[in-house]
Amino acid sequence: MALLQIRDLCIDYRTTAGTARAVDKLSLDIEEGEYLGLVGESGCGKSTIAKAVLGILPRNGAVAEGDILFRGRSLPHSSLQELNRLRWRDIAMVPQSAMNGFDPVYTIEAQINEAIDTHVSWSREQKRKRIDELFAFVGLERGRAHDFPHQFSGGMRQRAMIAMAMALDPGFIVADEPTTGLDVIVQDQILHRIKEIHTRFGKTMLLITHDMAVVAENCDRIAVMYAGKLVEHGAHNVFETPFHPYTMGLCNAFPDLADRGRELISIPKAPPNLLTPPVGCRFADRCPFAAARCRAEAPALVEVGPGHVAACHFIDRAAEFRMKARDIGTWQGAAAAA
Amino acid sequence: MNILTDVNRSDRAPRAACTSPVIEVRRLRKWYPVRRSMLSSLLGVGEQRYLRAVDDVSFAVHPGEVLGLAGESGCGKSTTGMTVLKLHAPSGGEILFDGADLATLTGRGPLRDFRRNAQIVFQNPYEALNPRFTVLRSVLEPISIHFPDRRTEYEALARLAMERAGLLPAENFMHRYPHEMSGGQLQRVAIARAIAVEPRFLVADEPVSMLDVSIRAGILNLLKSFAETLNMGILFISHDLSTMRHICTRIAVMYLGRIVEIGPTDQILDDPRHPYSQALVAAAPVMRRGTRRRIHLEGAVPNPANLPSGCRFHPRCPKAIDRCRTDDPQLHAAGERREAACHLVA
Numbered sequence: 001m002a003l004l005q006i007r008d009l010c011i012d013y014r015t016t017a018g019t020a021r022a023v024d025k026l027s028l029d030i031e032e033g034e035y036l037g038l039v040g041e042s043g044c045g046k047s048t049i050a051k052a053v054l055g056i057l058p059r060n061g062a063v064a065e066g067d068i069l070f071r072g073r074s075l076p077h078s079s080l081q082e083l084n085r086l087r088w089r090d091i092a093m094v095p096q097s098a099m100n101g102f103d104p105v106y107t108i109e110a111q112i113n114e115a116i117d118t119h120v121s122w123s124r125e126q127k128r129k130r131i132d133e134l135f136a137f138v139g140l141e142r143g144r145a146h147d148f149p150h151q152f153s154g155g156m157r158q159r160a161m162i163a164m165a166m167a168l169d170p171g172f173i174v175a176d177e178p179t180t181g182l183d184v185i186v187q188d189q190i191l192h193r194i195k196e197i198h199t200r201f202g203k204t205m206l207l208i209t210h211d212m213a214v215v216a217e218n219c220d221r222i223a224v225m226y227a228g229k230l231v232e233h234g235a236h237n238v239f240e241t242p243f244h245p246y247t248m249g250l251c252n253a254f255p256d257l258a259d260r261g262r263e264l265i266s267i268p269k270a271p272p273n274l275l276t277p278p279v280g281c282r283f284a285d286r287c288p289f290a291a292a293r294c295r296a297e298a299p300a301l302v303e304v305g306p307g308h309v310a311a312c313h314f315i316d317r318a319a320e321f322r323m324k325a326r327d328i329g330t331w332q333g334a335a336a337a338a
Numbered sequence: 339m340n341i342l343t344d345v346n347r348s349d350r351a352p353r354a355a356c357t358s359p360v361i362e363v364r365r366l367r368k369w370y371p372v373r374r375s376m377l378s379s380l381l382g383v384g385e386q387r388y389l390r391a392v393d394d395v396s397f398a399v400h401p402g403e404v405l406g407l408a409g410e411s412g413c414g415k416s417t418t419g420m421t422v423l424k425l426h427a428p429s430g431g432e433i434l435f436d437g438a439d440l441a442t443l444t445g446r447g448p449l450r451d452f453r454r455n456a457q458i459v460f461q462n463p464y465e466a467l468n469p470r471f472t473v474l475r476s477v478l479e480p481i482s483i484h485f486p487d488r489r490t491e492y493e494a495l496a497r498l499a500m501e502r503a504g505l506l507p508a509e510n511f512m513h514r515y516p517h518e519m520s521g522g523q524l525q526r527v528a529i530a531r532a533i534a535v536e537p538r539f540l541v542a543d544e545p546v547s548m549l550d551v552s553i554r555a556g557i558l559n560l561l562k563s564f565a566e567t568l569n570m571g572i573l574f575i576s577h578d579l580s581t582m583r584h585i586c587t588r589i590a591v592m593y594l595g596r597i598v599e600i601g602p603t604d605q606i607l608d609d610p611r612h613p614y615s616q617a618l619v620a621a622a623p624v625m626r627r628g629t630r631r632r633i634h635l636e637g638a639v640p641n642p643a644n645l646p647s648g649c650r651f652h653p654r655c656p657k658a659i660d661r662c663r664t665d666d667p668q669l670h671a672a673g674e675r676r677e678a679a680c681h682l683v684a
Contacts, residue, residue: 041550183410185635188621213623253555257580258624264584266556270520
């Protein structure tokens, strides 16, 4: 059984303009010991999934249908007390902005101790030893544990956040855009630590980001989301042979340092409004290969290779699409046709 | 971008083979005074210290060229962009526009001419546009300031700028307000406003970092096409070397207020010579896994108000030698069309 099973999950946000379905009938498994990268653009629902897993959806958001099972136990149907028991000890999170992750009026050490005290009764000596280990692992000076969050730089705060997430040795760690807003060199150091949590301690990890190179480099498996739907899911080399036109479009739009002389191609137009999502494939409006069927009928995820699924009506023509997608004219044609 | 060539009705002369720079800065400085304690300023003791945000920076941008200014936050790249445009008053050095020093330009005329010719596109299009102006009004504003005697052409000029910025057809966007548009469209409005007065030099300060991946490419290709077809010189400021690979002709890497290396894009990215450029290139994630060698850097960027002695990078440099602690290296030739500021690079 997978460690985390997401089953036909639907998450709704109530807004003044109506109900927006941010995540729509999404199913995804994360196996024990797996490092999954979830990529997509802003508003695709990737962070909403992380929040639902931890039970921290904003007030106007709720799981409308489906289920999230952690070790077979339903998270949306758990009481607050049950969730609190799981948090930090079984599931921990490294949030996007570590600035907001810490309380400004307590020292870092006090906050890590608080997380520990909530769950276990360790002696002061045990706690001190644990923080020694954690700080050594994330590469922070031990003496700095007595500092307040504002005395830390962005990178140091994110290291401290990783230390806190690791404090109770949880089996599952969710990192939601952990390096957004950090400089490249710091980003590289942080991602290296996060990768180590996976390789050295065998933790199950979910990394949420918009940076395709980051997931391609770090994760075992990659899931691509678009407008609340899972459109493609496969091994770390998904971007080498994408089957969904959206994944192809992302690959062509993404600048890669190692790739000389390639022309960048943007995807025309914008994602659909989730208050009134289209009936068919959600990408159809921007897809250069869309046919009448795509606008009428939403495609289901189908297997395209071992452990690789994609939601497109024309997966048998993927090789042809991949070729055509490299031509900027293909995409401009889609923009003109609409 | 063929959209652009179709609407390119520029009557400007075609790109010359060897041109003089549109903008050149020599030993440009922007120093901010650091506030002294009340006691020492009352007693008049202790010397005034400065935060050297931009410290003796020299470079030139030629027509048709995109010069990338790369570096981490706080290295002074944005301050450089603002100072080059005289949006910040320089503390020292020269800014030459078409070979004439801006400091020596007197009277409203020449400076206004520079203001028209040197424009900027900012990082955040949501904040760059007045929310109460329609798109047309935003684009018309600079036109009416700089072309007061071409009143009858105003709308045609605005339409041309919008078309060049990829807002097609222009009528669909003219009467919209910023809140009715997406981030990518807003950035195109900001670009249309900047190019409406036909500038010859454009500063683009992180123009795509707020935008989603799928629309970034469109904005980048647009800027590149301005250099190629309108012969504009562009200073492209970014922390993202991967983006620079696809748009810049040359790259200058900045660290703590100084340019540490400058040269053609492919050379800088494929074979960086300065240890800091090497670390920066090595830190960028790439799509093909296992092809990148990480370089471990010690510590963090020092406080620019309290600079290290000798080479500013020496406390973090894995290759530092004794000389680096005392001698401040200057930019010197390091291969064809390349310069580096490092004692170890010959």
